[in-house]
Amino acid sequence: MQFYKERILNAAQLKRLSEHKYSCTSASILDAWLQPWWCWLVSKTPLWLAPNLITILGLIVNIVTTLILIWYSPDARQEPPRWACALCALGVFIYQSLDAIDGKQARRTGSQSPLGELFDHGCDSISTVFIALGACIAVKLGEYPTWMFFQCFCAMTLFYCAHWQAYVTGTLKMGRIDVTEAQYAIIGIHLVSAVLGSDAWATKIQGLSCGLLATSVSFAAALYFIINFVTTFRDRGCGKNGSTVAGTSILSPVIPFSLVVVPAFIIFQKSESHVYENHPALYILAFGMVAAKVTNRLVVAHMTKSEMEYYDWSLLGPAMLFLNQYFNNAIPEYYVLWLCTIWVVANLMRYCGQICLEICDHLKIHLFRIPYPPAPLSMPTSPKHAERNATSDSEKSETEDSAPLINNNSISL
Secondary structure: OOOOOOOOOOHHHHHHHHOOOOOEEEOOHHHHHHHHHHHHHHHOOOOOOOHHHHHHHHHHHHHHHHHHHHHHOOOOOOOOOHHHHHHHHHHHHHHHHHHHHHHHHHHHHOOOOHHHHHHHHHHHHHHHHHHHHHHHHHOOHHHOHHHHHHHHHHHHHHHHHHHHHHHHHOOEEEOOOOHHHHHHHHHHHHHHHHHHOHHHHHOEEOOEEHHHHHHHHHHHHHHHHHHHHHHHHHHOOOOHHHOOOOOOOOOOOHHHHHHHHHHHHHHHHHOOOOHHHHOHHHHHHHHHHHHHHHHHHHHHHHHHOOOOOOOOHHHHHHHHHHHHHHOOOOOOHHHHHHHHHHHHHHHHHHHHHHHHHHHHHHHOOOOOOOOOOOOOOOOOOOHHHHHHHOOOHHHHHHHHHHHHHHHOOOOOO
């Protein structure tokens, strides 16, 4: 494990990445209902606007609105202003809508590429941390720190497992109740807090607070996902002898993520100054960015059909906290936690930036710019022709995404 690599991806990995075909199946309930809204929204999007720019704008809105919530309730025990909860609900809605149309915009402008898939999943891995944390603050889950820890890390783990499944099967699979449903449920939580106030979640029913009951629903959803996820190992992988797309063991991705979750729990339990209980938002952000980095590396390993390295320099952040505890808190844990957060955020940004630049250089494209005007779209002449030539679910959806836009006369051929 080198401290700094001049190039993260070698020539063989870049070649395999350029040959990668996006494959995704979705049975989501809300996705079908929201398609008209997404198609209308993308039809109003300027043709010069790059899909990756749409993605990053949505992420920035989500991060800023959540940070406002964290500012008013860093310990998730204080009641944040109602307008901050409403703003956070709007931020999640904007992020979800823009995240849904970036792929449509790419197909609409003929600018789809493996970089777009990687960039989208990378932003999703970061937003997962902020969305989960924002929901916990909205219901003042800091009153139950262990449950808050479980909720946030459960969200990160489920997102990681979704891409673990893709690494094994070659296809990203969405269930009937998946990320879209979770995001709209969280929007609903924020709206309740905006209307009734966060203290309303403290109301008890059968001895349990409404906040605990609301967040317990995610536990049932997690069980549903885990049951589907376990079938991945029953059916084995798509690689040689039932291995992953990279030919590695289907259990190998468990190690990198365990190196994030296990230290996070141990440091939380062993802290004499109760660093997590006193600063839960900062603690979850620090370990959440490490989880996002590990998830990004898994996505890259999937798209390049490469083995995933177990160790990463972002783990130096949690190691700071661990070693500080070992030496009886030679430095106040709060300061070490801030140092850990700064390190992991900087490490994540450097990794993402370098990966994007290497792929842009290889594919001869720009990250936030696309050719304008776009090249004319070539539509299949018949449904049979479209079905015969579609090699992946993304290609099948291209016709579905483009058809309503052409009917709106939003594309001039």
